[in-house]
Structure formats: structure tokens, C-alpha cells
Amino acid sequence: MRDRDSAVKIAILGGSGKTGRAVGAALARAGVATRPLGRAAFDDLPAALAGADAVQVIAPNLHPDEPSYVAAVLAAAAEVGVGRVSYHSVASPYVPAMPHHLGKAESEDLVRRSGLDWTILQPCAYAQNLLPAVRSGELAVPYSVDAPFGLVDLRDVAEATAVVLTGDGHVGATYELGGPALVSVADVAAAAGIPARRVLAPDDAHPWLRAMFDYYDAHGLPTGGVPLRALLGRPPTAVAAVLTRDLGA
Template structure:
């Protein structure tokens, strides 16, 4: 039995699907009872409802399991405390393996949500539990909420300059890599960065989308103040707004650029390209 935290989120559901496809039993930790049906539909055999920050919920989630795949909610102010609690639960349950879903370049201290993940990595390395750390790049799936606007207006809008270079990865490839490290031997003690593409400017991303959509698409920068007004109006909490604005500044200055060699090796095939991802999205439209 493998326990997955953050199970009802987009990463959790993809990881559950990938494990279930391999016949691996999964126990999903979800926050709300209404999320149980969704994770069972992805293939979770068991569910536990509880708060990830609550040690007793984590203890119940890992009881009798062999491994834990820990996914903290996105841009969570308590990522370090939650990580500590997850590591403690894994140690107390004497799990054979804990895998932590981190992020590409956690050492980028100017982005608090990356830095907090580095601190969790540090705790895990020191915990004495067989571990693996996965460091995914930005998901190609982050484009999906903007797909209709891109298709309708031909504009790829981001609150950082179109010249900013980011590596991207298909979440389905990340989930497959997670299933590989969880179900095949030989990955303990490893820290793997997971990139599907080399660095791409937003102009290049727009060009690829234009080719697949058969429409002109251009990359534009949304003023950060405008992004902030929209995010606040949509109800995004103050910590997430501030943290993501720090991320946009970092992207503008440095981008977030990794290398796809490790993912290619882990999957035993070429990672999904942005063209392949965009074609898949179009085939489901």
C-alpha cells in the first residue's frame, strides 16, 4: 500500500492514476469527505479524510503502508511544518520509502515556496528514512486554464516578460516517473529533477501553440499589478499572492531552466514535448 497526500489535487490524482495503472494499491489522504469519490475514480483503493497538518491524520494515513508519496498543497505557508509532520509519520510507521514531491531549483531562496521545499528536503535527507526527491519543472497543464483565451484571442498572457525562459514538463510524465520510483527498486537516496523540455521563452511557447492550434498566437506580459487585482478579486489568499509575485520577479530575472536528461532516463523514452501535449489537449477538445 502506498499513501499519497494532497491526493485530490491535480498532482495527487495524476500520481494515483499512474500507480493504479500499474496495479499498485493506493491509500489517498484527502481533506474533505466529498473528495473521496474523485480519488476512488482515479483508482485509489482506500481513503483517509483529514488535515495534512494533523499528525494523527497522517499517522492514520500511513498505518500499515510501505511507502508515502508526499505532496504539499501548492504555495502553502506551512509547507515546512507539514513536511516535518509527514516525515515524522513516515519514521514512526517505519515506512520502507518516502518520496517527496518538491520543485525544480528549490534552492532559489528568492521564492519562498521553493525555499520551503529545500528545507523539507533537508529534513528528509537527515531523517534516516529511505527517500527519493522529485523536482518537477512548471507543468504544461498550467496552460489549461488559459487555453480558451489563447484559442479565442491568440494571446498567451503571463505576469512576467515573454523573454523569460522556463523548462516545462507534462504532469502525466511526472506521475509516471513517480510511479517508477515508487514501484521499481534502485531509487532510494536519489534527487531527480524532472523537466520535459529544455528552456523555452514564452515567445517560443506561443509559436508552438500557434502551430498546433493553426492560429496566430503571441506572448504578452500582463502588468503584475493587474494580475494582483485579479488574483485578490478571485479570492487568492495574501500569502499566495505575495509569494507568486516574488516568483514572477524571479522568472523575469532568471527564468527557471532545467534539463530533461534525468526524466528521459527514468521514463525510458523521450518526455512529452509541448507540441505533443498541445496536440493531446486538442484531441480531447
């Protein structure tokens, strides 16, 4: 008799975080069983991954050594015969000014050289990241409110991840995932009917976050929407629609 985990098809490293939960929900809607895994999985990664057909790799935010995290997952996947991997990277991974982006660039290289069937996803910042500030009644950010971003809907990213993990033709692909158009924080504030204001970064902000804010201030994070449209088979969700859906704005 097969054990109760035998139906699990996709293991999700980082499955308890907001991205992992969204990916799990998208896979569930596609009728795919998942195994969400947290940090405790690293006590015995081969055992945690055993029996899965694929693994979605999502590292914790600002992980101090993301390449080591990813390398451990890849080694365990290879050991137990999980031949398919999707890696959640970031838009513009090779940006020397942002150390945590460089960690993802190095991790992408490890994935590409892993010998597994791989796909890499490079999402822009989520529109949902701004929702707590929207709820407060003012969008205050520590960078220019006019900088351009390809802000993307987390649900769209999760749906695209499910497509990549369950469909054909995605092995060896790297997809940049942005929203339907470039927008600024000022645009998001206008859509929500609230003011936008630039503020100083908190004194205790992580140095990598300070570096990110400085980069955003100078360049934003422009990201194209064509790959996401192709994966979803529809236009990506606009920020205004995210606000209406998630806040009732």
C-alpha cells in the same frame, strides 16, 4: 481475514490535487493500489498512513509552512513503520528570491535526514499550467514571454514518480525533472497558434507569487530533461505534443 485496505501499497499526501490525482493514475496503470489522502488525514496521520509501504508527499501550493507539513508526515511515517518516502519538491529549490522554493529546500533537508528510504523529485513548472490561458486564445503572463523554462508534462512527472516508488535503485536520489528542451511562453503560444503577451500581475497576487514572477522575468526556470528521460526510458513529452493531446491543438 485482512481488511479491505490491506492491499494499499502507497499513500499519497495531497492525493486529491492535480499532481496527486496524476500520480495515483500512474500508479494504478502500474498495478499498484494507492490511498489518496487530503488535509483531513492530518487529524490522525499515523492512522492515515498505517499499512502503507510508501508515502508520496505533495504539499499544497504555497503552503505557509511546508517544512512543518513535511516534518509531520515524516514523523507519522516513522511511527507506523512506513519506511519509504518520495517528496515532490521543485526545480531550483534553493533560490533566495523565492520564499516558497526555500520552504521546499528546507523540507528536502528534513527528508534527507529522516532516516527513511527517500527520493526527491524536483519538477519544473507543468506545461498544463498554461492550458487555461491557451484555451482563452492568448497567453498572457506577468513575466517575460521569452524567458527560458524546462516546462514538463504533468503525466510524465506522474509516470516518473510511479517508477521511483515501484522500482529499485532510487533510494537516496534527487532527480530534476524537466521537459525535452528549454522553451519560452512565446514558444508555447507559437505552437498553439495564439499571441503571447506580458501583463501586470494582479493587485491581489500573493507576495510569494509576485516574487516568483520577478524571478521568472529575470531568469526563467531552466531545467534539464536527462533525468526524466532516464526514468521514463523514452524522451519526455514536448510541449507541442502536450497541446495536441490535451487540447487537440
